[in-house]
Amino acid sequence: MNQGLGRCVGLVLGLWALAPGGLVGQATPSNATPSKAKPKGEAAVEKTLALGERMYRKGILPSGEIMQTVVSGKEPVAGTVFTCVSCHGRAGLESFEGGIYTLATSGAKLGQPRYGKYPNLSMEERTRLKLQAPPVRPAYTDEALAKVLRTGVDPAGRELHQAMPRYDLTDRDMALLIQYLRGLSAKHSPGVDATTIRFATVITEEVSPEDQQAMLVPLNNYVARHNQLSNGFGNRMYMSIGGEEMSGGYRKLALSVWRLKGAPSTWGRQLAGYLAKEPVFALLGGISYGDWKPIHTFCETNKLPCLLPITDFPVITEAIGTPSTFPRAITRKARR
Numbered sequence: 001m002n003q004g005l006g007r008c009v010g011l012v013l014g015l016w017a018l019a020p021g022g023l024v025g026q027a028t029p030s031n032a033t034p035s036k037a038k039p040k041g042e043a044a045v046e047k048t049l050a051l052g053e054r055m056y057r058k059g060i061l062p063s064g065e066i067m068q069t070v071v072s073g074k075e076p077v078a079g080t081v082f083t084c085v086s087c088h089g090r091a092g093l094e095s096f097e098g099g100i101y102t103l104a105t106s107g108a109k110l111g112q113p114r115y116g117k118y119p120n121l122s123m124e125e126r127t128r129l130k131l132q133a134p135p136v137r138p139a140y141t142d143e144a145l146a147k148v149l150r151t152g153v154d155p156a157g158r159e160l161h162q163a164m165p166r167y168d169l170t171d172r173d174m175a176l177l178i179q180y181l182r183g184l185s186a187k188h189s190p191g192v193d194a195t196t197i198r199f200a201t202v203i204t205e206e207v208s209p210e211d212q213q214a215m216l217v218p219l220n221n222y223v224a225r226h227n228q229l230s231n232g233f234g235n236r237m238y239m240s241i242g243g244e245e246m247s248g249g250y251r252k253l254a255l256s257v258w259r260l261k262g263a264p265s266t267w268g269r270q271l272a273g274y275l276a277k278e279p280v281f282a283l284l285g286g287i288s289y290g291d292w293k294p295i296h297t298f299c300e301t302n303k304l305p306c307l308l309p310i311t312d313f314p315v316i317t318e319a320i321g322t323p324s325t326f327p328r329a330i331t332r333k334a335r336r
């Protein structure tokens, strides 16, 4: 049982890197809570956003055809190879890797001028501090966004790095993609607010107190240690490349324990009750001596990441990068 514990801590760290601002591409239709009868206008907006989302995440045009991209000024490449999401992530946040700075594509960032120094200050703060440096680029209008995506030239006339492909889209498809970008990361994900990211871990009732503690102690220690940080200068993130930006996204962590009782067929209902009362960003670890499937099914249904549970009966899936637990490749390695 104990071999899963190191992983738990590792995965919390990994998750932090995943979502520094607690945003994971929210305000998109597939993350929205499904409801039965939607007003007509709302349903139409959702449909439009879903088409934009498919372009952004899968590289597929509203017509069902594959988007064409031009990479490094060479031959066209299928857009399914270089999807927006593969570089900009679901949330459209900035990142830095291999010497390349990938700029944000979230609506708020595109709608603001970008400044070289203190990029995160609001216009009011800049005025108050009498910071007069001109922006590195002005805010994007829809026309400027279409231009940068087609030609790679931003509204300041700067030609973007060749790592950013060029996309030759029709006006209609371009408008759909831009509408999607404008709403990207406009809202926090479930379980996240301005100060806290909430997680839960699941324990089924037959698990011995020793095994429960073996999982809970490192998880709780990690949370406690993280919560002693501040978002100021003492925070290690403050010193990183993202600097103030990363530490400004700092949030406290909270971990709840969801205890399941009775027959596995009732677990789904119990979990739904917990989630309705207290939305969480993801399930971390979790421990059961029985079949993990009911918990896995609940996570899949609710699009809730359910990461590295400690179980002898994991659900094996083909997919990597979905909320599913234990992709087959990992399990095969573990069996060797």
Ligand code: HEC
Pocket: 055, 056, 082, 083, 084, 085, 086, 087, 088, 100, 101, 102, 103, 104, 105, 110, 114, 137, 145, 148, 149, 154, 159, 160, 161, 162, 163, 164, 165, 167, 177, 181
């Ligand atoms: C192969 C990686 C890659 C892919 C795929 C990619 N981008 Fe980019 N994108 C980048 C990089 C890197 C930059 C920053 C380039 C620079 O600053 O010179 C960038 C910049 C941008 C910018 C400019 C932001 C600004 O503040 O000026 C926008 C907008 C953008 N990308 C949107 C998209 C969209 C939409 C897609 C999909 C249709 C996409 N990108 C696909 C890597 C990528």
